[in-house]
Amino acid sequence: MRVVSTPVAPRWAAGILFLAFALAFGPAPAAEPEQLDPERVVRSVVGIRAVVPPDSQSARSLGTEREGSGVVIDGSGLILTIGYTVMEASQIQVTAADGRSYPANMIAYDPVSGFGLLRAELGFQAPWLRLADSSAVKEGDTLLALSGGDGRGAAAVKLVSKREFAGYWEYLLDEALFTFPPIRAFNGAALVNREGRLVGIGSLLVMEAMEGRGLPGNMFVPISALEPILADLLAYGRRQEPARPWLGVTLREEMGRLMVEKVSPRSPAESAGLRPGDLIVGVGGQRFSGLADFYRKLWGLGPAGVVVPLEVMRGATLTPVPVPSADRVRFLRLNPTL
Structure with a gap:
């Protein structure tokens, strides 16, 4: 199932999000201690536009104009995204769920995980998502993938595989999250559990979400890769260990x-x-x-x-x-x- 709206108002999108979860999970038990707040989740996901100088190294492979999504993860406008969307950018703009745009600065990039961190400026305000324990999600779990910007939308997806991922660009995750069906606006997309907590950040469209099955889907970087390095990224802009x-x-x-x-x-x-x-x-x-x-x-x-x-x-x-x-x-x- 996929539901997309461009542009989208938070309350209207919250209804779509609620519907997506209702179809995926059915009604939540009344005794559940923590339940999804659809509007909060929708408003925490932003669109990102980045302009990169043409003489930058990454411009050759990723282009000079890039779009993606990001997720607000604290009350000061800190936004988590996939780093290649904003890597080497000279201008970054984030667009909130209400359509308003704000300049942002890149404050950290981690080539090991692939994460990038931005901070929005000039009065930007949005709810933030708590981080989940991504090791707790299991193959077969139904989750929600959300994108911001022009591709704003929500889709119920299934976690079909948890396994290592080796990228051709000297990149390796010991464990990545693979989902089906594929979403098109995947880079920087939020992968959210039924409690509205952030499980992963979208990285790639892959042709084999399940090994040997030829089933297309998406690869998400698990949020567990962020927590051990977050303090370093905020303080120094990169992890404090010898570079590979x-x-x-x-x-x-x-x-x-x-x-x-x-x-x-x-x-x-x-x-x-x-x-x-x-x-x-x-x-x-x-x-x-x-x-x-x-x-x-x-x-x-x-x-x-x-x-x-x-x-x-x-x-x-x-x-x-x-x-x-x-x-x-x-x-x-x-x-x-x-």
């Missing part, structure tokens, strides 16, 4: 090997001479069983700055390629106005 080594490659699994599809300009991989079409077959003298195993072995070599000894197949030739790794964040213009 970053190469700057886009990879694709191919028959137990990893093919280099793209090499980021000015990245460690480019400096070391890696090129599209290379097949990575070993790292640090070890073989690996897939993308996730490769990342774990790569990051196990040490913090950013460590030289990563790759074994690369070029045609029929096995070539050693040492790559002096780097801190990924240092290659991003997270404050383009400076």
